[in-house]
Amino acid sequence: MTDFERKVYRIIFNMTRFGKNPSMEQLKRKTRKDEHAIRDAVKNLMRERMLKWDKEKEKWMF
Template structure:
């Protein structure tokens, strides 16, 4: 897991604990990275089954 992926995982996990899904602006502000890099890192996390989006509940699964 890269540093960016680890950081995104922790941000999503911590915000999800308080029933809030982070927006792209939240992730850009908290990581200091651009949208393309964030999307690529999240896709990598999802392909390795470390993150999963629940479409019905509209929340992340870990």
């Protein structure tokens, strides 16, 4: 896991702990990266099974 992936993971983890799913705009503001970089990081985290999107509950699973 790269430093950037760790940062994205921690942002998603901390926000979902309080019942909020971070939007792309919030992730862009907090990481200061573009959408493409954020999507790549999330895809890698999902590939490594660190993150999973629950479609029924519409929230992230860890």
